[in-house]
Amino acid sequence: MNKMTMVEAINLALKSAMRQDDSVIILGEDVGVNGGVFRATVGLRDEFGLKRVLDTPLAETMIAGLSVGMASQGLKPVAEIQFMGFILPTMEHLIGHAARLRHRTRGRLHCPMVLRVPFGGGIHAPEHHSESTEALFAQIPGLRVVIPSSPARAYGLLLAAIRNPDPVLFMEPKRIYRLNAQPVEDSGQALPLDTCYTLREGNDITLISWGAMIKETLEAADHLAQQGVSCEVIDVVTLNPIDHETMLASVAKTGRCVIIHEAPKSCAVGAEISATLAERGLVNLQAPINRVTGYDTVMPYYRMENHYMPNTADILEAVKTTLEFS
Amino acid sequence: MNKMTMVEAINLALKSAMRQDDSVIILGEDVGVNGGVFRATVGLRDEFGLKRVLDTPLAETMIAGLSVGMASQGLKPVAEIQFMGFILPTMEHLIGHAARLRHRTRGRLHCPMVLRVPFGGGIHAPEHHSESTEALFAQIPGLRVVIPSSPARAYGLLLAAIRNPDPVLFMEPKRIYRLNAQPVEDSGQALPLDTCYTLREGNDITLISWGAMIKETLEAADHLAQQGVSCEVIDVVTLNPIDHETMLASVAKTGRCVIIHEAPKSCAVGAEISATLAERGLVNLQAPINRVTGYDTVMPYYRMENHYMPNTADILEAVKTTLEFS
Amino acid sequence: METIYQAQINFSRFLSASGQAEQPLPSWTEQPDTLVSYYRNMVLARQLDNKIIALQRTGQMGTYASLLGAEAIEVVLGERMQPNDVLVPYYRNHALQMLRGLSMEDLLSYWGGDERGNAAAAMGEDFPNAVPIATQALHATGVATAMKIRGEKRAVVTVCGDGATSKGDFMEALNVAGAWQLPVVFMVNNNQWAISVPRSLQCGAPTLAQKAIGAGIRGEQVDGNDVIALHESVSNALQHAREGKGATLIEAISYRLSDHTTADDATRYRNNEELKAAWEREPIKRLQTFLHQKGWWDEVQESAWQNEVAQLIQQGIERYLQQENPPVEHLIDFLYAELPAALQEQRARLIRNAQPGGSHHE
């Protein structure tokens, strides 16, 4: 099995999906001969031709609206938005149309589209290129939001997203696009959606995260293991609809929980998880849940971004506070 | 003092602000001779003329972008978006520019604009006209989100929003636009932002809500008072930045809390409040917090909207569960 | 200074406001069938429109957008489109949607606040109404892209108002339709008003058709009260599209003879002279005069058809009024192909609350 990075695994999943299903169409800015600004679509135009890999004019609203129209015809558009900061013009179409086409036609039409978008900080990118705004989308009824955290999961989850008959926002944590290559088999096998992935079992505390922060979360768990603290690490993966049951079960076992995400704290997905854990599992909580997050401010331009990004030390500190509570 | 409805109070506040400050400019679709689809801007064009009341072409992105440009020049644009369902094209400008102009220029420019938008269900409106998507906005660093729940507060809060040197999304609960007229004095006095309003003091349980649902919340509180249950009712009013302290203090006193909102449950503002109350006030909680909300689905078209909207009976049921918990 | 590009916008009309031929008519008008069919469908459209407004006034219908004044555009599009074309409509295309197969009770059901009105199998691949202005123009380009990828000889028709031409979606759609030579017909029902905002405030250009120029597609203006001019323009545009030659923007000059919707009162912002003048140009009377002159239509046919239409409408309304509410679980069941586990509890609560004794039982 080849070792590959996440961005390579994404490319492989796209190829696999396109080979297996003629109705899968790639579109977006620079996805053709250039293979995408992050090279996720490299080679697709050569293999599948101009009719299946469409370089669009520069207009994100158009990319989303076009995808809705294509999807209504039974195609499976997989559109790329270059950076999360530029996804905002798609929202009218995502919320008003993509996510409700099946609902408002009572199943007569549906919208099997995927919007892929790299997100998050940590790569010293220009202004507006490093946001983590998953909470804008995770709250949209009818829109699935899926975030992988390893090459192999990126492969299997992207296949699942493409095969899913409903619209999926597939958010790619670009900070780990090229970190930690791992063996990925081109099996054509999709991984399940709508379920948390427990990456590590443990008894003392539950650490919940997604995307690039899984890296720091696992680092913290390693570190804590050496100190004799056993962490359960949960990768939420699908942020909508969200699998609260796995998290509730884990916290019922450990009694303590830290949630980690890069997005600003207020009204983010961490809030939903924390609220639900306390509402439905209050009796199990041996300590207050703790959120380790970005600040409630604009994602800084890169010179200062390290001050914004939650890091392993922050997680360790939060775990310490949580464990010491009594 | 004249009794007036909320929409009349809003009209009065606009007049007052415009009389007092030449730089206040009204813009939007149908705000001129028509006085707005809900009549909130009625009479302004006659009094202040075509240069201060601008009927724009039909383009919400443009309305937002134009307002940013005007605000950078020291004007105070007060733009109307006709319905919350049509605010989505403004998001790139709200998030990427309005909310960060001061920040990214380190104070050289700023953006004193107000976007007014009616929201919520219950008036048998067409599809896409009844959404409550405040959580999309409350999570945006740098954007204030303010929601009044009575005519007098609408007057004072709108004045505050207009005078505020930063961008404010002023969301108007249209279901109560014309309910319960009350005396409103044209005092020119703004009310404070960034703070919860405690509408009713009580000891047994804290009910937290905002906007139109304050009506049902107060009804429930009345009903409960007759049964000898004393409710503290908090109107959050400013959803960003959010005043957690008032709510924490209340729940520290009552030990129990129900949060009520019309928006779907998942990742909404109720989640942030519930999470924070449990994280920072765990020891005070005598029962799990309960959220009474809309369902995690598309706001139904009007024939079935009553099934979606939380009502007084739902609140009473949640309060009962919360009080009975032990 | 060198002129490197020239463009022009043409306007066409065959029948004058008083129903006289202004120029030689196309040969298909020598047979009565098409013109009589247009006439009959316009009469149906208008009577139904009146009835729906009456229903609304008596509380049996929600906010409704009248098509009064747009009948010619509706019936020409409806009769010229092929069944396998796709319609991506806006909220004022009731007659067009019915000519595409939508039943009267499904139409009424939609405006009566029920999404089942968007569900009818007879609608085929057509989109439901776009409520957010101009978004449909982009869906149309997406449908057209699918046709183009598959090499099909079909066309997409999308309709919007004059106000909609100011919104980015519309202009982005024209642009991609031009860049990719997509088989789309963009029909602009320029009825002179966007709620209270007159056409003159939407755009500084003398025509809306010229927005086609910047996108490199065909653009033309046509009298939207003249079925013959519309027929020519629409037929050409559809053929152009089906032959793979690209998109056309047709600006049909009409007039919104009604209020914007039943929630609007146009007397607040619109002067009565203008409205009266517009009634002089309306499409039905114009065609009727022409048909009378030709001897293709007379008083007897008129009253027979009016009666037939009245009956059809009565039946449609009765079926509509008899519709039961949909099952409450419909509020959740169609959100995803399969109900996610996360929604099971909410679905159960929805059903429980709707039952006798439940908090939402009526």
Added chain:
Amino acid sequence: METIYQAQINFSRFLSASGQAEQPLPSWTEQPDTLVSYYRNMVLARQLDNKIIALQRTGQMGTYASLLGAEAIEVVLGERMQPNDVLVPYYRNHALQMLRGLSMEDLLSYWGGDERGNAAAAMGEDFPNAVPIATQALHATGVATAMKIRGEKRAVVTVCGDGATSKGDFMEALNVAGAWQLPVVFMVNNNQWAISVPRSLQCGAPTLAQKAIGAGIRGEQVDGNDVIALHESVSNALQHAREGKGATLIEAISYRLSDHTTADDATRYRNNEELKAAWEREPIKRLQTFLHQKGWWDEVQESAWQNEVAQLIQQGIERYLQQENPPVEHLIDFLYAELPAALQEQRARLIRNAQPGGSHHE
């Protein structure tokens, strides 16, 4: 069929690619001052550009968007605008911003990842770079609306690329500028590429200037490598704006001689022949030839100016490299006019974490 509207797009060039006058020159070119000033500023722009790319390659600078090939557009706008006009730029307007007052170290500081580069008082009312494509066009119309409301005789200039003309914001901005006769100059730097997407895929129309037609504003094309043609076009457009006659769209034909940014590698998608041909048309050499012919510039002046520029740049870079990090509380302090109570604890944590022993101390 009646033609109701006609429009044309003109193209202008005075200096050929080899620096020869192709037509009678405007009288202001009889004096050396303006042309020499354009030349000197273009040389500065290009040297600085080179140096910034070198800084980036050595890890002292972030991702940077080169202006190589756009020098003529930059200097003409920069010198023709009045101080009280407002610039609403995009991310490729470094020389223009400097001519408007931005210091070299502030420019470097911005591209070095520091928002303080947007803060310089010398920028006056000018906007910081718009990173989200085409959004600036709408801000420009807003600034112009303010000027119009106040009855000021000022103009707004906004710049974008060819790719940006496909985005709704740009077209909505043209439209409102036309509807309201706003004092804006929309400069499109048509450098033929939007990252890897060629001009031909953006739009099916032969010129981008003709997007003006649909909005009812002036539109024209100009050789973007010819300072004389640009000078004429920009001066007219600015005067037009200041006189309250409305907006102009200028499509300047240039070529992106660089990669899209330092993060891009144009050899992946662009052929070398095209690039070589474009170098034959570039603006600096062209003007230099002309000035040499006129006797207004020679080798001696050239090397003196090159040296002076090199020094200026060296000093600017040194000041940039000496900049300390901003205080960490800047991450929060400028979000609102006054720090909301809700953010006090986060601010304290930010400061604590940055201190020795804190989780973010470096």
